[in-house]
Structures are given as structure tokens and as C-alpha cells.
Amino acid sequence: MVRPRVHKNAAQSTQAQETERQLKALFLAGLDGDTQCYHAFLQALGGNLRAFLRRRLSNIPDEIEDIVQEILIAVHNARHTYLPDEPLTAWTYAIARYKMADYLRGRYRYEAWNEPLDSQRQELFAESDQEAAQARRDVDKLLSQLPDRYRLPILHVKLKGLSVAETAQVTGLSESAVKVGIHRGLKALAAKIRGTT
Amino acid sequence: MRTHDLIVALVQNLSAVQANAVDKRLNRAQLQGLSAGTVVLVGVFGISSDMPEQILTPGFWLRLAFPLAVVATAVKLVERLVRPGVAVASAWLRTILPIITMMLGTILFILTAPPEFRLKLVSSTSLWSIAIGHTMLLSLPSFIAMIHAMKGLAPTRLALSGAAAGLLAGAQGVLIYALYCPDMPAPYWSALQIAAMFMTTAIGAALGPSCLRW
Numbered sequence: 551m552v553r554p555r556v557h558k559n560a561a562q563s564t565q566a567q568e569t570e571r572q573l574k575a576l577f578l579a580g581l582d583g584d585t586q587c588y589h590a591f592l593q594a595l596g597g598n599l600r601a602f603l604r605r606r607l608s609n610i611p612d613e614i615e616d617i618v619q620e621i622l623i624a625v626h627n628a629r630h631t632y633l634p635d636e637p638l639t640a641w642t643y644a645i646a647r648y649k650m651a652d653y654l655r656g657r658y659r660y661e662a663w664n665e666p667l668d669s670q671r672q673e674l675f676a677e678s679d680q681e682a683a684q685a686r687r688d689v690d691k692l693l694s695q696l697p698d699r700y701r702l703p704i705l706h707v708k709l710k711g712l713s714v715a716e717t718a719q720v721t722g723l724s725e726s727a728v729k730v731g732i733h734r735g736l737k738a739l740a741a742k743i744r745g746t747t
Numbered sequence: 748m749r750t751h752d753l754i755v756a757l758v759q760n761l762s763a764v765q766a767n768a769v770d771k772r773l774n775r776a777q778l779q780g781l782s783a784g785t786v787v788l789v790g791v792f793g794i795s796s797d798m799p800e801q802i803l804t805p806g807f808w809l810r811l812a813f814p815l816a817v818v819a820t821a822v823k824l825v826e827r828l829v830r831p832g833v834a835v836a837s838a839w840l841r842t843i844l845p846i847i848t849m850m851l852g853t854i855l856f857i858l859t860a861p862p863e864f865r866l867k868l869v870s871s872t873s874l875w876s877i878a879i880g881h882t883m884l885l886s887l888p889s890f891i892a893m894i895h896a897m898k899g900l901a902p903t904r905l906a907l908s909g910a911a912a913g914l915l916a917g918a919q920g921v922l923i924y925a926l927y928c929p930d931m932p933a934p935y936w937s938a939l940q941i942a943a944m945f946m947t948t949a950i951g952a953a954l955g956p957s958c959l960r961w
Contacts, residue, residue: 583763628901644831648903
């Protein structure tokens with residue numbers, strides 16, 4: 551279990567070193583006024599930032615491009631603060647983290663003022679970490695209220711994953727009765743759920 | 748705007764960057780702050796009555812040495828803080844070292860003095876608050892110049908950067924005030940200088956997050 555992860559980390563770190571080397575060469579040339587290298591640097595950095603932010607901010611995929619642009623502008627405006635002896639990764643990461651935090655702070659502030667509170671109140675009880683365990687219990691509870699001719703087909707086909715033919719054999723019902731049982735049983739369940747909430 | 752277009756626009760106004768751009772900017776800010784502070788000193792307080800003679804006394808130079816040491820180390824600290832991703836722990840340590848030394852010296856001086864003289868060494872509180880207030884007033888131009896210079900660089904640790912700017916400005920204010928303030932016992936002026944620097948550092952830390960945002 552552990553070994554592949556170590557491999558992956560090692561591969562990642564050599565990849566990171568390679569990127570650091572390439573980007574640094576391009577960036578330093580850009581600092582001297584080489585527009586082509588600087589263009590290539592910003593392009594490559596944009597790609598790295600996009601991947602980095604996508605992993606971290608998967609809840610706001612629409613805004614990632616905005617943050618990427620914010621960071622690129624910041625990198626451009628702060629490029630005279632880079633010390634050639636220092637790793638470029640550390641410098642860029644510090645800027646990216648600062649701009650990301652700044653953006654998110656502004657976003658939350660905006661939401662706190664603008665999102666209707668009632669919708670947040672709904673969200674508070676909408677999901678919970680114990681949901682999986684509770685869902686299992688709820689399903690069992692609801693199923694137990696159904697008559698056997700609905701309950702058994704649903705139990706075998708939908709929950710245990712048997713085929714319709716196998717279910718017919720196990721339960722002694724005909725195949726069409728199994729299909730009808732699933733259909734009507736799900737309908738009845740849906741009605742019960744609507745009734746209980 | 749698409750990212751590709753943004754990159755093209757950024758590349759278009761590309762100019763070569765000078766290697767020592769940060770140092771230059773900070774030095775200019777220091778010079779501006781010090782000269783503006785001196786102008787305030789002469790304008791508000793005038794020139795000290797015992798000025799020409801005072802230069803010859805060793806106490807005068809001793810009073811200048813401490814803020815000069817703090818200015819020297821605090822500038823190094825600021826220079827690191829405005830560069831993203833650079834470690835600052837050792838620079839902080841080096842900045843605090845002269846201040847701690849001075850504090851210990853002051854405490855030792857007061858403790859070794861005979862008890863009946865101690866009250867005389869550290870004189871009345873109203874004089875204290877006036878002197879500290881004057882020092883802070885004199886450090887205000889330095890603080891504004893420093894914050895302005897740092898905003899054009901890239902501080903990512905805003906409260907820390909504000910504190911460092913406050914400390915640097917405070918040390919400069921102390922330096923300017925040392926040109927004016929009358930001769931007095933060493934523990935008195937050293938405690939006063941430390942207290943003033945402490946105040947400006949705290950104010951800088953409080954203002955940093957809002958003033959230095961970029």
C-alpha cells in the first residue's frame with residue numbers, strides 16, 4: 551500500500567524540480583527583458599496554477615480562472631522582488647497563497663452580505679458526515695413497511711444486485727411480477743418519503 | 748478577459764528589471780522619512796538650545812547608536828518581508844537583539860542604583876507621555892514613506908510587515924528626537940526610546956493588514 555505512494559511522491563518531486571529549473575530559466579530571461587521567454591513563463595505558470603487551484607478549490611470551479619489571472623498579474627507586478635538565489639517555487643507559492651486567501655476573503659465577505667440567510671439555514675441540516683450510516687438505517691426502516699411482494703424484489707435486485715431472473719428463482723415470483731414489484735415498490739417508497747418529510 | 752489575452756497584455760509592457768530595485772526603493776523611502784521627520788522637528792520644536800555643544804558629549808552619540816543599530820537591522824528585516832517566500836526568523840532575531848540588550852542594560856542600571864535614586868532616574872509620567880508622543884509624531888513621516896514603499900513591493904505577511912515598518916519608523920523617529928531631546932540619565936532615555944519603538948511597532952502591526960494590502 552505504501553510503496554506506490556512513495557514512488558508517486560518521488561516522481562512528483564523530480565517533476566517539480568524539472569519545472570522549477572525550466573520556469574526559473576524563462577523567468578530570469580524575462581527579467582532581463584526577453585518577451586518571448588517571459589510569455590512562455592506566464593503560459594506555463596498559468597497551467598501550473600490552474601491545476602494547483604483546481605485541486606484545492608473544487609467547490610468553485612467557475613472562479614478558478616479569475617484567481618489564476620489575479621495571481622499572474624500579481625507575479626508580474628512583483629517580479630522585481632524575486633531574489634535569484636531563492637527557489638522560484640517558494641516565491642510563486644507565497645504570492646499564489648496570498649492572492650488566493652485575498653480572493654476567498656473577499657468572496658466570503660460578499661456572500662455573507664448577499665446570500666439570503668434562509669438558504670444557508672437549509673444547508674446546515676442538509677448533509678452530515680454520518681449520512682451514509684443513517685441512509686442505510688433509513689432504507690431498512692422504509693423497506694420493512696412494504697409488503698413482501700414489493701420489498702423482496704427491491705431488496706434482491708436494487709440492494710443485493712441480483713438479476714431479475716435470479717430474484718424470480720429465489721423468491722418464487724414470476725419475472726414480470728419481480729419487475730412490477732420493483733416499479734410499484736419504488737413508487738410506494740417515494741410516496742412514503744414525501745409523506746415523512 | 749481570457750487568460751491568454753491577459754498574458755499577451757502583460758508581456759507587451761515588459762521592461763527589464765533592475766537587480767537592486769527593492770533596495771533602492773526602500774533606501775529612498777528611508778531618506779524621505781528621515782528628512783521629512785527632521786523638517787517636522789525643526790518646524791515644531793525648533794533647534795535644541797544646547798545643540799552645538801551637545802555633539803561633543805559622549806552621551807549624545809550613545810543615544811544615537813541605539814536607534815541607528817535598530818534602523819540597520821529593521822531595514823534588513825523589511826527587505827526580507829517584502830519578498831514573498833523568504834524566511835524571516837533569523838532577521839527578526841537579529842532585529843530584536845539590540846532592543847533586548849538595551850532593555851537588560853536599562854534594568855540592570857536601575858537595579859544597581861541605590862533605591863533612593865531610582866525615582867529620580869525615571870522621572871514623572873507626564874513628561875514620559877509627552878516625550879513618547881513627540882517621538883511618535885516624528886516617526887509618522889517615516890511610517891508613511893515606508894508603508895508607501897512596501898505597498899509597491901510584495902509583502903505577503905501583512906501584520907508582520909506592518910510591525911516591521913512600525914519598528915523601523917519608530918527607530919527613525921527616536922533617531923531624530925535624539926538630536927533634540929536634552930541630556931538626561933541613560934536609563935531614562937533608553938526606556939523612553941524602547942517604549943516609543945514598542946508603540947510604533949504595535950500600531951504598525953495593527954495597521955498592516957489594511958494599509959499594506961496589494
